Amino acid sequence: MRNLFKTGILLFLFIVNIIDAAAQPAIKITLLGTGAPVPSIERFGPAILVEAGGQKLLFDCGRGASQRLWQLKIPLGTIDALFLTHLHSDHVVGIPDLWLTGWIPAVYGRRSHPLETFGPAGTQNMMENLVKAYSWDITTRSKERNKADSGALVIATDIEEKFVWEKNGVKVTPFTVRHAEFIDSALGYRIDYAGHSVILSGDTRYSENLIRYAKGVDVVVHEVAAANESSMQKSPLINQILGFHISPEEAGKVFSQTNPKLAVYSHIVLLTADPSLPPPTVNDLISRTKKTYNGPLEVGEDLLSIEIGDQVKVTRFTADQRKPGEVIK
Numbered sequence: 250m251r252n253l254f255k256t257g258i259l260l261f262l263f264i265v266n267i268i269d270a271a272a273q274p275a276i277k278i279t280l281l282g283t284g285a286p287v288p289s290i291e292r293f294g295p296a297i298l299v300e301a302g303g304q305k306l307l308f309d310c311g312r313g314a315s316q317r318l319w320q321l322k323i324p325l326g327t328i329d330a331l332f333l334t335h336l337h338s339d340h341v342v343g344i345p346d347l348w349l350t351g352w353i354p355a356v357y358g359r360r361s362h363p364l365e366t367f368g369p370a371g372t373q374n375m376m377e378n379l380v381k382a383y384s385w386d387i388t389t390r391s392k393e394r395n396k397a398d399s400g401a402l403v404i405a406t407d408i409e410e411k412f413v414w415e416k417n418g419v420k421v422t423p424f425t426v427r428h429a430e431f432i433d434s435a436l437g438y439r440i441d442y443a444g445h446s447v448i449l450s451g452d453t454r455y456s457e458n459l460i461r462y463a464k465g466v467d468v469v470v471h472e473v474a475a476a477n478e479s480s481m482q483k484s485p486l487i488n489q490i491l492g493f494h495i496s497p498e499e500a501g502k503v504f505s506q507t508n509p510k511l512a513v514y515s516h517i518v519l520l521t522a523d524p525s526l527p528p529p530t531v532n533d534l535i536s537r538t539k540k541t542y543n544g545p546l547e548v549g550e551d552l553l554s555i556e557i558g559d560q561v562k563v564t565r566f567t568a569d570q571r572k573p574g575e576v577i578k
């Protein structure tokens with residue numbers, strides 16, 4: 250009788266586990282920062298967290314990536330690897346914060362292993378120079394730390410198309426995109442896990458290569474830029490910026506050709522040359538995209554998450570989840 254009871258309990262736990270596993274998304278994406286260089290409080294710099302196969306992977310580390318991670322109560326030290334799309338400052342200025350605040354042994358940090366970083370040509374050089382720039386902090390804090398602690402180290406690797414990163418069944422594939430004529434190293438990324446996948450565009454204009462890599466993906470996360478008509482007529486700077494990015498109509502073409510279950514905008518560049526004239530709105534982005542694409546579309550906002558499993562589920566971060574009064578141990 251006792252054995253029968255025990256078997257019953259084990260069977261129950263087994264079923265609960267199966268249900269639990271089925272409910273778990275294969276890939277969870279969180280848009281930590283959906284902005285651009287604009288020092289906005291609403292949209293922090295570009296950074297996207299991808300969780301899959303027990304890995305926490307960060308793609309770009311713009312302004313405020315660390316704050317957004319900690320809003321989710323994710324200790325900075327738990328990021329397993331950082332991948333960079335390119336080295337424009339809005340994509341990398343958050344690295345020293347993630348790296349060195351992540352090394353502090355408090356509940357929000359706790360990294361005691363090196364920060365592994367992958368990115369296009371120049372990444373290794375940039376990371377080596379960051380180590381030099383912050384040598385005072387590293388030297389003084391090292392005196393407080395145990396000798397085996399390697400949390401201040403960085404391991405940086407320059408990568409390009411054809412490189413593949415794999416761990417626990419998670420596959421990260423970089424591919425070349427078209428940011429500007431004089432930039433030939435900018436990357437997008439495809440992440441695959443358990444039969445599901447997502448494309449992160451990085452900064453790019455319309456890219457045939459991205460469309461090739463996006464075959465069969467569940468979700469496409471793409472950058473976008475738009476300005477109002479009068480700014481485009483008036484401002485050479487705005488025209489130059491628009492020339493480095495994709496318009497909503499062209500992004501719509503990418504979505505139509507890749508046909509994902511969900512298209513998402515992140516790295517949203519909305520411009521105006523005239524302070525009295527508002528920049529395009531989220532609704533403008535949607536209506537302009539609809540000219541060339543009629544599938545599901547979300548305009549990203551900071552901390553919006555997308556869970557990819559049998560279905561694709563979008564959750565917006567609500568204000569009541571922002572809890573003040575941190576306990577720092």
Ligand SMILES: [Zn+2]
Pocket residue numbers: 335337428452
């Ligand atoms: Zn850029």
